[in-house]
Amino acid sequence: MKIQLIGVNHNTAPVEVRERLAIPESRLPEALQRLVQHPGVDEGLILSTCNRVELLAGTRNGNTDLRGFLRDYFHLGSSEVEPHLYDYSEADAVRHLFRVASSLDSMIVGEAQILGQVKEAYATARAVGAVHSQLDLLLTRAFAVAKRVRTETAVGSSAVSVASVAVELAKKIFGSLQGKHVYLVGAGKMSELAARHLQAHGAASIFVANRTFERAKQLAAKFDGEAISFSEIYNTCDRADIVITSTGAPVAIFKREHGEMFLSRRKNRPMFFIDIAVPRDVDPEMNKLDGIFVYDIDDLQQAVSSHVSDRKKEAERAEFIINSEVERFQARLQTLEVVPTIVSLQDHLETIRQAEIDRVRGRLGALSPEQELAVEALTRGIVNKIMHTPVSTLKTAAREPEATTVVDLVRRLFNLQEKKNPKKANDNGDRG
């Protein structure tokens, strides 16, 4: 069996094309069934996320027209999406899948979501029986590779969004966020997102102050927090360890003297101001106070982009891991291709031997136990001698690129029937 892959991603196709090809989760089982019914396809897997649509197929001869499947399935004219498609086969397909699962092909390299999405796609395909033998092996390996990349490189270790950088910084200051209080001044989308992140990391309570009190109440309700009237901010702000400001105020709301006041009320326990407003809500002078840390939107953005470039460096190391894993997988696949052939060759010859013995049995008459043994030994000896060369050739070929040619040849010479997809799964025991 050969592995083929076809797809579009955020690099090759604009969103109009990607959404044209996207397959919603509900329709995935049906699409998978149609894929495995497509001529030449034995196994199939479909990965459809907002950044990519990929079809992975185990095919009989390696030249199945997967583009044709897409055209049929989506009723497309050939010019619509074809220029955006990439296809890979064999080692290249394996490499692509490993890169996708390890998040090297992602828009934000190293983001963790994609691995989960691949796992879901695998679970769906397995549930409908579209994945069983070789793709099963391939996907299991891909998960192991992704795990290896994650542990051996730092490709996914640094925060690359403004909200996650804010959480990371808060942790640098407070250690655990357990029991820390968050204060939102201004109820914008972005501060809501940051607050949600902080809460997910253990922040205890959320206060919301906004010029329109109604809006503050709405947002506070979302977090199970407390709405505070805007005029009260200077009296209440020192309750919070982390303050996120995002108002449209033309001048800074928090000045140095406010910071001094907060610090003395808090007995100098540190405070973290995240200022995502432009123009800024927090006077940069405040950052000079001992125990107050002020990050504005540029500072956060800068941290994000420096982390992104760190990830790129780590991604290069990850590519080495992927390359060696692709080689290992290919070698393994070839060995696997050879083994069933050897087994069926043995079966085939054994059947002939038994049939021949049965055929001459009557003519030989009664045999003594010694003679019985001699016949057994004679026929076995012949079979083994005949089998020796093809088996050792197959075993040698397993390590060479021409393995499949040799397998085909042996099968044809001995007229071996292809067994239909022997159901075997989980024989490599390292599903992650």
Added chain:
Amino acid sequence: MPFLWLRVALACYAVGLLYALVALTRASDLLGKVALHASYLGMVFHLVSLVEEAQLSGQVMLTSIHNAESLLAFLIMVVFMVAYLVYKTTSPGIVVFPVVFLLTLVAAAGQQPFLQMPAGVREGWLIAHIALILAGYAALVLSFGASLLYLIQESMLKSKRPGGILARLPALEVIDDIGYRSLLVGFPFMTLGLIAGAIVAQATFGRVNFLDPKILLSILMWAVYLLMVYTRWTAGWRGRRAAYLAAGAFVAALIAWSANYFSAMHRFVQS
């Protein structure tokens, strides 16, 4: 023989010193682990050396300066290890390891002056005095180390270059906690140590001469220590101000130590 084991311990601590130097330029988890294990080993050899020394020299053991230095280095390591067990961070080692290494180096270098012992000194109180004071010093060193780390971490956060060098320092509040707790633990040791010293002086000389430089400076050091605990307790002083105070207490401790060269009642003699 005690010197031999002490020098083996010194070699182990050298790994820690290396860690401290490397940590200033880049973070290395592996080296941190190696340094930690080398330190465990070093402490074992160090303990062997201390026990052996005690058996050899008996009662005068603690009055030899090099033994006091050796014991102090050992106690600092103990305090560091306790902090490690609680907070799972080797970062204070950046300050602690060099101090321990230097102390052990000096202690292992050879014979040094003895403290002049008046006749009839009460030995139990003397040992209590020395051990408690040294434990107080050890906690002070860790607290000072934590203050320095706090300053480094604070300036990193202020400069907005998170993730640069020393990226693996513990969180600011964790460092603060280490410093504050060791301060709190060290203070009673120091206080009791000084009381024990006063009792020894009382018993030996019949009265305590508060104008003796050693006593004056010791009280000064204790006052700075008290001030640190007090300002932290009431006003939550930390970071820069706490580091200045810790540095002040450190300097006071050094001066109090050097008073051994000119004090009338607490004085070094050449061996």
